[in-house]
Amino acid sequence: MATRVLIVEDEPEFMRRFSNAVLNDAALSLVAAVSTGQAGLAMLDLQAPDVLLVDLGLPDIAGVQLIEHAARHHPGCDVLVVTMFADDEHVVASIEAGASGYLLKDASAERIAASIHELRAGGAPISPGIARRVLDRFRRIASGAQGPAGAAAAGDASPLTPRETELLRMVAKGFTFDTIGRLLDISPHTVVAHVKKIYRKLAVHSRSEAVFEASQLGLL
Amino acid sequence: MNRRGTAALALWCLLSVLVCALASAAARADVLEFTHMQRLDSDAATPPGSGDWRDAPLPDAQAAGGNPQPAWYRASFDVGDDGTRSTWAVYLPFLYEGAQVWVNGRFAGHVPESTPGVRVRWERPHLIVLPPSLLQAHGNQLALRAAATASGGVRHFPRLAVGPLAELQPRADRRTFWVRTMPQVTVVVCLLVAGFVLFIYWRRRSEELYGLFGLASALWGVRTLTFVIERMPSDSWQLWRITYLAATGGFIVVLALFSLRFAGFHRPVLERMLVAYWLAGPLWLWLAGGKLEVLVNQLWSAGLIPIGLSILGLSFWSLLRQRTVAAAVMPVTLMIAVLAGVHDYLIAWDAGALSRWWPQWAGQRIFLLHYGADLVLLGMGGLLTARFIEALSSLQAANRELADLNETLEQRVAERERHLAANFEAMGALQREHAAEQERQLIMREIHDGLGSRLFTSLLRVERGDMSDTQIADALRDCIADMRLALEVLAPDDDFQAALGNFLFRWQTLMLEARVQPAWAIDVPDSALQLSRQAALQLLRVAQEALTNVLKHARAKNVRIELRQRGPMLELEVADDGVGHARPEQGAGRGIGNMRARARQLGGDLDLRSGAGGTRVLLRLPVPGLAEAAVHPQ
Numbered sequence: 001m002a003t004r005v006l007i008v009e010d011e012p013e014f015m016r017r018f019s020n021a022v023l024n025d026a027a028l029s030l031v032a033a034v035s036t037g038q039a040g041l042a043m044l045d046l047q048a049p050d051v052l053l054v055d056l057g058l059p060d061i062a063g064v065q066l067i068e069h070a071a072r073h074h075p076g077c078d079v080l081v082v083t084m085f086a087d088d089e090h091v092v093a094s095i096e097a098g099a100s101g102y103l104l105k106d107a108s109a110e111r112i113a114a115s116i117h118e119l120r121a122g123g124a125p126i127s128p129g130i131a132r133r134v135l136d137r138f139r140r141i142a143s144g145a146q147g148p149a150g151a152a153a154a155g156d157a158s159p160l161t162p163r164e165t166e167l168l169r170m171v172a173k174g175f176t177f178d179t180i181g182r183l184l185d186i187s188p189h190t191v192v193a194h195v196k197k198i199y200r201k202l203a204v205h206s207r208s209e210a211v212f213e214a215s216q217l218g219l220l
Numbered sequence: 221m222n223r224r225g226t227a228a229l230a231l232w233c234l235l236s237v238l239v240c241a242l243a244s245a246a247a248r249a250d251v252l253e254f255t256h257m258q259r260l261d262s263d264a265a266t267p268p269g270s271g272d273w274r275d276a277p278l279p280d281a282q283a284a285g286g287n288p289q290p291a292w293y294r295a296s297f298d299v300g301d302d303g304t305r306s307t308w309a310v311y312l313p314f315l316y317e318g319a320q321v322w323v324n325g326r327f328a329g330h331v332p333e334s335t336p337g338v339r340v341r342w343e344r345p346h347l348i349v350l351p352p353s354l355l356q357a358h359g360n361q362l363a364l365r366a367a368a369t370a371s372g373g374v375r376h377f378p379r380l381a382v383g384p385l386a387e388l389q390p391r392a393d394r395r396t397f398w399v400r401t402m403p404q405v406t407v408v409v410c411l412l413v414a415g416f417v418l419f420i421y422w423r424r425r426s427e428e429l430y431g432l433f434g435l436a437s438a439l440w441g442v443r444t445l446t447f448v449i450e451r452m453p454s455d456s457w458q459l460w461r462i463t464y465l466a467a468t469g470g471f472i473v474v475l476a477l478f479s480l481r482f483a484g485f486h487r488p489v490l491e492r493m494l495v496a497y498w499l500a501g502p503l504w505l506w507l508a509g510g511k512l513e514v515l516v517n518q519l520w521s522a523g524l525i526p527i528g529l530s531i532l533g534l535s536f537w538s539l540l541r542q543r544t545v546a547a548a549v550m551p552v553t554l555m556i557a558v559l560a561g562v563h564d565y566l567i568a569w570d571a572g573a574l575s576r577w578w579p580q581w582a583g584q585r586i587f588l589l590h591y592g593a594d595l596v597l598l599g600m601g602g603l604l605t606a607r608f609i610e611a612l613s614s615l616q617a618a619n620r621e622l623a624d625l626n627e628t629l630e631q632r633v634a635e636r637e638r639h640l641a642a643n644f645e646a647m648g649a650l651q652r653e654h655a656a657e658q659e660r661q662l663i664m665r666e667i668h669d670g671l672g673s674r675l676f677t678s679l680l681r682v683e684r685g686d687m688s689d690t691q692i693a694d695a696l697r698d699c700i701a702d703m704r705l706a707l708e709v710l711a712p713d714d715d716f717q718a719a720l721g722n723f724l725f726r727w728q729t730l731m732l733e734a735r736v737q738p739a740w741a742i743d744v745p746d747s748a749l750q751l752s753r754q755a756a757l758q759l760l761r762v763a764q765e766a767l768t769n770v771l772k773h774a775r776a777k778n779v780r781i782e783l784r785q786r787g788p789m790l791e792l793e794v795a796d797d798g799v800g801h802a803r804p805e806q807g808a809g810r811g812i813g814n815m816r817a818r819a820r821q822l823g824g825d826l827d828l829r830s831g832a833g834g835t836r837v838l839l840r841l842p843v844p845g846l847a848e849a850a851v852h853p854q
Contacts, residue, residue, distance in 0.1 A: 085707050106700055111733070128721030129708070174721030174742070176728050 002026070003120050006049035007033040008040035008066060009082065010059050014105055018053055018082075021112035028116060037061035041069055048074055051116055053103065055082045056090055064097045071098025071203060078119045088129040092137065095199045096206035101125050123192030124199055131171035134202055138165075141205045159201050167194055250300075251383030254278055257293040259377075267292060267322050267363035279583040280377040288368040291375070297382050298358045308355060310362065311381040311388040312346040313395055314585050317367040323354045324361050333367035339457045343403075343447045345395040347388055373514065379583045398586065403447035406594055410441030413601065429607075432478040433600050436471055440593050443467035447590070461513060465520075466502035471593065472524045472531075473498035478600065479531045479550060483538040497523065525565070528558045546603060553592075553599035560592030662754055663710065670702050670761075698768070705764055709757045716756040717749045720783075723760050727767055731779065734771050736796075741782040744790065751790075751843065758818040759792060759841065762826070765811045766794035766837040774798025774835060789824070792839040800830040815839070 005022045007030065009015040015033050022030045031047040034040050037058040044052065044066070052070050056063035063081065070077050081094040081102045091102045101124040103115050115125065126134075142158040158165070163184065170180045177188040184191070259276035262268050273294070282291065299308055310321055310328075318333030318340055329348040334340050362382065369375040381388060417434035421427055446464050473494045480487065501520035505513060535551040564587045566574045574582040678695040681687045687695070704726070709719045724740055731738040751759065763781065770779050776798030784791050812828060815837065819826040824841035 085704050088711070106697070108733070127725045129711070129718055132718060172718070172721060174717075174724045174740075176724075176740075 002029040003051055003116060004029050004031045004047065004049045005051045005053060005116065006031050006040070006043055006047060008035075008037065008043075008052070008054045008058065008063070009033070010035045010055060010057070014055070014082070017109070018112060021109040022116070024109060025113040025116075028113060035059075037063070037066055040066050044070055044074060044077070049077055051119065052077055052079045053082060053116075054079060054099075056094065064094060067094055067097040067099050080115060080119060088127070088133050091130055092133045092202075095130075095134070095202055096137070098203045100196055100199055102130075118192065119196075121189075122196060123189065124196035125192070126171055126195045128172050128174050131168045134198065135165070135168045135172060137202055137206065159205050160198065164194060164198050164201075167191065168198065171195075251381050251387050252297050253379060253381045254295050255379060257295045257377075260292045260294075261289060262292055263289050263368075264292065264365075267294065267325060267361075267365070276377075278377060278379040279585065280375075282369075282375045282377070283373075288370065288373070288375075290368045291366050291377075292363060293366065293377060294361065294363040297360050297362060299355050299360065301357050305352075307352060307385040308350045308382065309385040309388050310348045310350060310364075311383070311392055312348070313378045313380070314342070314376065314399075315346060315366065315378060316341050316343075317369050317375065318342065319367055320365040321348045321350075322361075322363040322365070323350055324356070325363075326354050328354060334454075337454055339452045339454050340450060341446075341452075342450050344400045344450065345392045347385070347392045349385060350382075376585060378585070399447060403444045403590065406444045406590060407441050407448055410437045410444065410597065413597070414438035414441060417601075417604075429478065429481055429604060432474055432481065433597075433604055436474040436478060436600065437597055439467045439471040439474060440590070440597060443471060444590055458509070462502045462505050465505055465516070466498070469498045469501050469520070469524055472527055475554075475596065476527055476531045479534050479538075479554075482550065482603070483534055485534075494527070497527070522565070525558075525561065528554070528561060532558050546606060549599040549603055550596075553596045557589065557592030557596045560588035564589045659710070659753065662757070663706075666706050666710075666757070670706070671699055674699050674702065694772075701764060701768070702761075705760055706757065709753055709760060715749070716751040716753075717746075719756055719760060720749070723763065724781075727764075727781075730771065731767075736770065736776055737778045739778065739780045741780070741784070743782070743784045745785065755822055755841065755843075758822050759790075759839065762815045762818055762837070762839050763792055763794060765815050769811055770794070770796045770798065770835070774800075776834060786840070788842055790841045790843045792841075793836065795834060795836040797834040800832060800835050 005028055007015060007018050007022070009018060012035075015035065019030055019033045022028045031049050032043045034043055037060045040052075040054065040058070041061075043049075052066070054063050054066050058066075067079050067081065070079050078101075079094075079099040081091065081099045082105055083091055083102050084105045091099075094102065101115065101119050103112060107115070118125070138158055138160050160168070167180060167184065170183065175183070177191045181188040181191050186194075256275055256277050257280075258273040259280065259282075260268060260271045260273045262271060276293065280293075312319070312331065315331055318331040320330040321328045328350050331342060331346045331348070332340060364380075366375060366377055381391070414434045414437035417430050417437060421431035421434055424430070443464060449460070452460050476494055477491055480491065501516060504520065505516045508516070532551060532554045535547075535554055539547040539551050541547075563574070567582060567585055567587065674695065678687070678692065678699075682692060705723070708722045709716075711719070720742070724742075728738060728740075767779070767781070770776055774796045776796035779794065779796040782791075782793040782795075784793075815828075816826045819839055819841070822841050824839060827836075827838040827840070829836045829838075
């Protein structure tokens with residue numbers, strides 16, 4: 001069964017490019033390509049796609065809202081955020097909202113299709129800059145979780161396993177997946193699978209952190 | 221100092237008044253004072269009834285000569301009718317060798333005399349109570365047997381008084397106080413003060429004045445013992461006399477040394493001579509075996525008088541020079557002491573002179589030197605105490621000054637620190653401003669020279685219809701790649717290491733997609749990766765340009781990218797196994813020119829070799845941190 005893809009992109013050229021990439025791949029099927037956030041939300045609930053390709057800069061609502069909605073109501077849906085330069089802050093914010101990966105706007109059609117397949121196969125892309133920022137976020141979560149409880153060791157508080165932390169560090173240093181796989185004695189596929197798991201943890205913890213902070217502020 | 225001086229003067233005046241008060245002890249009406257008695261030199265055991273009794277004015281001084289023997293004195297007195305009812309007594313102001321008192325031919329009492337075993341010298345007055353049974357109203361016969369004096373000595377017999385005990389008792393008490401109690405107090409005080417002051421000197425040897433003062437005090441304490449010790453075993457007598465002489469002479473000599481030092485004179489020879497003179501007297505007496513005591517006393521003791529006068533002169537000279545109250549203390553006290561000394565000498569050895577002018581006083585035989593000496597010691601002690609207090613005060617003042625100075629220093633340091641902090645703040649702000657300015661310029665140049673010029677060139681060529689769609693796409697891709705690189709390098713939180721990581725990651729993907737196998741070798745210490753953004757950007761641009769050329773023109777299977785350290789230089793090498801630049805195309809040529817320009821901007825150079833085996837681009841940059849890293853590998 002083909003992977004069902006929903007595209008939310010307000011620029012027609014890019015929408016066409018992404019659509020063509022999906023349409024030209026036999027293993028993918030395009031359920032819809034819409035240009036506004038509201039339409040995206042509607043299609044998301046209506047079609048429940050396997051993959052959501054979403055641009056962050058939408059005309060009506062923020063792309064992040066769409067990602068959060070997908071993560072909350074359609075946990076089976078993999079979200080790929082579309083970014084112009086993979087500028088890390090935006091990508092990490094998207095991952096925290098629930099995105100599993102990112103796609104460069106100027107990526108070739110093959111690259112686009114390959115990214116979707118990799119995502120469905122359980123992997124996720126990561127650049128050294130993103131790895132650094134993800135590490136930073138987890139460090140902050142760890143120290144934040146310590147907060148009122150006090151003296152719990154930072155190591156225990158970190159939601160990452162030592163292996164995951166090690167992997168992120170290596171990515172941040174610029175090691176290729178092949179090299180990391182060789183050093184950690186795992187396959188490159190497993191490396192990207194780890195990355196996806198890490199992203200999920202980041203999303204879950206950033207949400208619980210938000211809930212924690214909200215309850216601290218008396219909002220919940 | 222002034223107040224202390226005045227107080228001391230007041231004290232001396234008081235003492236003088238007290239001493240003078242003794243002289244004016246008024247004779248009471250019913251007290252009979254004998255100015256004349258009859259004397260008979262005889263060693264008879266009972267009052268001899270007949271013999272060569274001669275009139276003797278009192279006080280009597282009788283040289284013993286070569287044949288000392290006792291002498292009898294007699295006189296008659298009436299007590300009146302009521303005298304038999306009250307208790308009468310004989311008052312002897314002094315009687316150094318002891319005596320027996322007889323009334324009406326009966327033994328009435330005695331003052332113990334020297335025995336072969338014990339030598340006596342009574343300083344105290346004596347009051348012999350007469351048994352009422354022996355007295356009759358009129359014509360009582362009083363007889364005294366004065367003990368023999370030592371060979372060569374002079375026996376002094378006082379002007380004695382007979383009267384009711386109640387009348388005489390206060391007189392005796394008063395004299396006892398001055399000739400006995402005072403010396404006792406003086407001995408104790410002198411020895412205590414000496415101990416205290418000598419302790420100071422022992423701990424602080426540089427304080428020689430304290431040492432001299434302590435010595436003087438000790439000597440005076442010993443000398444004053446002569447008024448305290450009235451009984452002495454005969455065999456110790458000689459030693460005691462020598463000690464007494466040594467203490468007396470020593471006191472004056474030490475006083476002289478003190479005055480010299482105090483006035484600021486250091487005459488070692490003179491000082492030694494003084495000490496020698498001091499030792500000469502006691503030594504002489506010791507060698508002579510006591511035979512020449514009178515002679516030694518008259519000659520050697522007289523020699524101390526000019527020394528005392530010299531001290532006086534010296535202190536007056538010092539007073540004239542300094543004209544302070546402190547400088548007056550020594551001359552005044554010394555003056556009194558010297559006068560007292562002269563007075564005592566006259567009383568002891570030439571009673572005639574004094575008794576001619578002032579018989580009443582001379583008859584009392586009150587020695588004043590030790591009161592004068594007490595004053596001198598008091599004065600010396602006062603001066604040293606003043607010095608001590610002055611030293612303490614100046615020390616305190618110095619401490620206060622030091623504390624003030626410290627405080628001032630602390631304030632100045634704090635002020636300087638604040639100033640420095642402000643300076644640092646300003647410098648930091650300037651630096652930040654400068655850095656921001658630099659980065660702005662960097663970004664502007666980046667847009668202007670890189671992206672801008674590429675876009676302009678492309679625009680012109682597109683308008684001319686000179687570019688195919690593929691070429692336009694390529695040009696735009698180059699622009700995007702440029703911009704991506706700039707964004708990575710200029711990202712606020714990231715350094716060269718992060719930018720390099722992103723660069724490798726991005727090109728890894730691009731290479732693999734173009735079927736070129738990349739091999740990365742990054743072999744540099746972290747310190748080499750602390751490049752400025754400017755240098756980082758240029759270095760990555762060169763790498764990007766080289767890799768772009770590989771992808772566009774080389775048709776290579778493999779490419780090796782190496783970053784390494786060679787001494788103070790950072791080397792970037794990009795080598796492929798492609799076809800080389802046998803005939804470089806326009807784009808590639810311009811790319812190479814750009815690379816060289818960038819290398820020059822960074823103060824480095826670019827080496828490009830192209831041949832059948834492929835192309836090798838070698839960029840060499842000097843990196844400041846590397847030189848040290850090369851010398852100290854850690």
